[in-house]
Amino acid sequence: MAMSLSCASSTFTSIFNHKNSSPTTSITFNFSSNSPATSISSLRFNYPSCNRSLNSYSIVPKLSQTEAPSVESETGAETEATEFEQVQPAEQTLTATEAKGEEVFAVVMIGGRQYIVFPGRFLYTQRLKGANVDDKIILNKVLLVGTKTSTYIGKPVVPNAAVHAVVEEQGLDPKVVVFKYKKKKNYRRNIGHRQPNTRIRILGITGYQDSPATTLP
C-alpha cells in the first residue's frame, strides 16, 4: 500500500496531497448523522483542493493518452456509450442540487461490470489493455453519483461525470483449477487458470455538478 503511493506520488506530488490511510472494508454511509456543513467522518479522505484541481488537470495532454485504455477496454460497450450521450439531453426532469459534502460515491461501469466506487480506495477490474502502471485514467460511464445531500441518477449515464483513477498494478487473479471429468470414459483434464486483472485506485469523482439530481431529506 505504501509502495504504491510512492510510485504514484512521484509524478503527481504537486497536485495531489495524499493523506491516505489504508482503505477500510465497511461501506456504511450515514447521511442522517452528518449535516452538509460539517466535515468528514473517519472513514473518508479529504480532497478539498483535489476536486477542483482535477478539473484543471484534465487538460494536461498526458491524460489524452490514458483515455485510450479506458476506451479500448470497453470495446463492445463503446458504441453504446455514444448512443447514450445523444439520448440524455432529452430526459432532464429533476431539480437542482445543494452544496455537497466531501463524501461522495459513484457507480461506474468498467469492463462490462459495475462497481460502487469511493475516492481513495482501490478496485480490481478486468485487465485494461494498453494501460501502464501509474497511468491516469478517466472513467466516463458513470451511472449514478451520490453525495451526502443529493443523488444524481444517470439515464443511463450521468452527463459530464468522470471518475479519475490511477492504474496501480497489472496482475493476475488467484489460480482457479478447471478440472473436467467424465465418469467411465477415462476423460480427465486438469487446467489451471489465472485471469489477468488490473488494480486501480480511485482519485476523485468530478463533473456531476451540472446534471439534475434528487435532493435527499
Added chain:
Amino acid sequence: MNKKEVFKLAKGFRGRAKNCIRIARERVEKALQYSYRDRRNKKRDMRSLWIERINAGTRVHGVNYGNFMHGLVKENIQINRKVLSELSMHEPYSFKALVDVSRTAFPGNKNVTSTPKKEGLSMLV
C-alpha cells in the same frame, strides 16, 4: 496430480479421505468437479440473492420488485442488480431516490402500499 498435490487439496475432508490416497483422490476429483459446476451456479445464486434484497428494499417503500424494475427500464437506468442491492443496504437515501424515479415512471402499485398485517405474537411488537 501426484499424491502431494492431492493431499494438499484434501485438507479438511472427513475421515480417510484426507489421509488415504485411494479415497482422497476420488474425493478430490469430486470436489474439483463440484467447484467447476458451482462457479457457474454461484452466478445464478448471487443474482437471486440480489433480487431478494432489492425486493425487500423496495417493499419498504411500497413498491414491489417487478414494478420497480419495470420503472427503471422505462427510465433507461442501467444500474445492475448487484449494485442496486448494495445501494438498498448501504445507501438508503440514494435507493429511495431510485424508487421514487421508478414510481413516477411506472405507478403500478396503488393497491400494495399498505404495511403487512401482523399476526400472532408479532402483534405485541
